Amino acid sequence: MSTLLEKAESFVMNILNEKLDKKLVYHSLSHTLRVVEKSSELAEEAKLSENDKECLVLAAWFHDTGFTVDPNNHEAESVVIASDFLSKEGVEGNMINTIGKTILATKMDVEPVSELEKLIKDADCSHLGSKKYNEFSQLLHKEVELLTNSKIKETDWIKKNINFLTSGHRFYTDIAVKKWEKQKSKNLAQLLKTEKKIKREQKKLSQKKAELQFKKNKVELPERGIETMFRVALRNHITLSDIADTKANILLSVNAIIISMALSTLIPKLDNPSNGYLIIPTIIFVVFTVISIILSILATRPNVTQGKFSKEDIANKKVNLIFFGNFHKMSLQEFEWGMSEMMKDRDYLYGSLTKDLYFLGLVLNRKYNLLRTTYTVFMIGIIVSVITFALAFYNQTTGTVPVA
Known part of the structure; x- marks a missing residue:
């Protein structure tokens, strides 16, 4: 360098x-x-x-x-x-x-x-x-x-x-x-x-x-305690509904078997004049059985609403979109719009859940009242039928003519 x-x-x-x-x-x-x-x-x-x-x-x-x-x-x-x-x-x-x-x-x-x-x-x-x-x-x-x-x-x-x-x-x-x-x-x-x-x-x-x-703009989600309350209550109601349907099916099956046996074994014998004493007990027995079947069917018979509402009804919060019976006839686009509107409104969302719970309770009340009536009719029918048949057989053996 x-x-x-x-x-x-x-x-x-x-x-x-x-x-x-x-x-x-x-x-x-x-x-x-x-x-x-x-x-x-x-x-x-x-x-x-x-x-x-x-x-x-x-x-x-x-x-x-x-x-x-x-x-x-x-x-x-x-x-x-x-x-x-x-x-x-x-x-x-x-x-x-x-x-x-x-x-x-x-x-x-x-x-x-x-x-x-x-x-x-x-x-x-x-x-x-x-x-x-x-x-x-x-x-x-x-x-x-x-x-x-x-x-x-x-x-x-x-x-x-x-x-x-x-x-x-x-x-x-x-x-x-x-x-x-x-x-x-x-x-x-x-x-x-x-x-x-x-x-x-x-x-x-x-x-x-x-x-x-988006989450900030969305409606605040229910608190965990409220969510748990609705979840447990709805689950319990659905369980009770399943129990009611099971009981109604049991009664329906039992009465159907009884009717089948009556039609195949008891009623054909009434053609014989010697069996005339069985007519009144048989009629009583069959009537109570048929009433029990009808009540069992009514207890399980579904009731579906029209399922068609206008946007004005949704805007005015008159529709509970959580229940299928209220939206089954709506188009997918209308349903999605309705659900979106409901989820944006906290009061509407809570109100829909509350209504769903309430109306489910009304359905359960109807089912259990009908079931109670059905079991009562079935119980009375069995008792009356047995007593009637017993009296008929007793009068037949003693030669007493039964009073109609």
């Missing part, structure tokens, strides 16, 4: 360590050292003359020193600092001008012309083709936020990087293309993949927020 380069290195390191703003976490001394290193690599592979190589490396050392004066116009300030240093070191004017133009080429919107300008431009952007690109990008992201005192969303930053890599940057030398273009493409692909992943996560997050908002 020449004496001039050693002095330049010492000068730049001192000025960056002492005067550089701590907010510059990317454009730090580490960045300058990396650009110097990459410039030296490119100079070697480009087989530059010693003079050109020295000019390139000096430009790399000074290209960001202007950040210590004015971060918004650092390239021009860097030229001033470099020119002042080089003049004091007795460097000739042409070399100072060349170094100054090379430094100015690092400006984002400047198109490089000379080979030195293209080389330093590529060295300054070598991080785009680095495997550590993501780390450099995060540092630059943080630096921009600190300098602008604003927060930049990750999605916006990634989008900005994608736009820069696709249309805002290119390597100007074949050497840089060969060294870094492939990794640059990989970095771009990773950015696109990350952007897609973030969009998916944001979509899921927005859906969750929408669900939470």
Whole structure:
């Protein structure tokens, strides 16, 4: 390394360590050292003359020193600092001008012309083709936020990087293309993949927020104690209804068997005049049995309502949509609309559950009253029939003529 380069290195390191703003976490001394290193690599592979190589490396050392004066116009300030240093070191004017133009080429919107300008431009952007690109990008992201005192969303930053890599940057030398273009493409692909992943996560997050908002707007669900009360009460009513139906079926089956036996064995014997004493007991027996069958059927006979209501009835809360008998003739669309309206209204929902419980109780009351009557009729019928048959047989054996 020449004496001039050693002095330049010492000068730049001192000025960056002492005067550089701590907010510059990317454009730090580490960045300058990396650009110097990459410039030296490119100079070697480009087989530059010693003079050109020295000019390139000096430009790399000074290209960001202007950040210590004015971060918004650092390239021009860097030229001033470099020119002042080089003049004091007795460097000739042409070399100072060349170094100054090379430094100015690092400006984002400047198109490089000379080979030195293209080389330093590529060295300054070598991080785009680095495997550590993501780390450099995060540092630059943080630096921009600190300098602008604003927060930049990750999605916006990634989008900005994608736009820069696709249309805002290119390597100007074949050497840089060969060294870094492939990794640059990989970095771009990773950015696109990350952007897609973030969009998916944001979509899921927005859906969750929408669900939470929907739940907030929905009617408050019943408290657990109220839910338990309705669940237990409805289950008990349904169990009692099943018991009533079972009892009615038992009575229906028993009486059906009795009628069948009477028709097959008892009634055919009445054709014989000698069996005339059995007519009245048989009639009493059959009548009570038929009445028991009718009452059993009435106890299990379903009662279905019309099942058709208007939207006005639902709006006025006149319909209990929980009971199938009230909606079986409605269209699916009307039923879904009605249920939606009911679930939005807490009072309507509670009222429907209460009505369902109440009317189920009325049905049970009817069933059990009919069952009680049926069992009473069946019991009385059996007793009266047995007594009548006993009297008939007794009168037949003693020769007494029964009184009709």
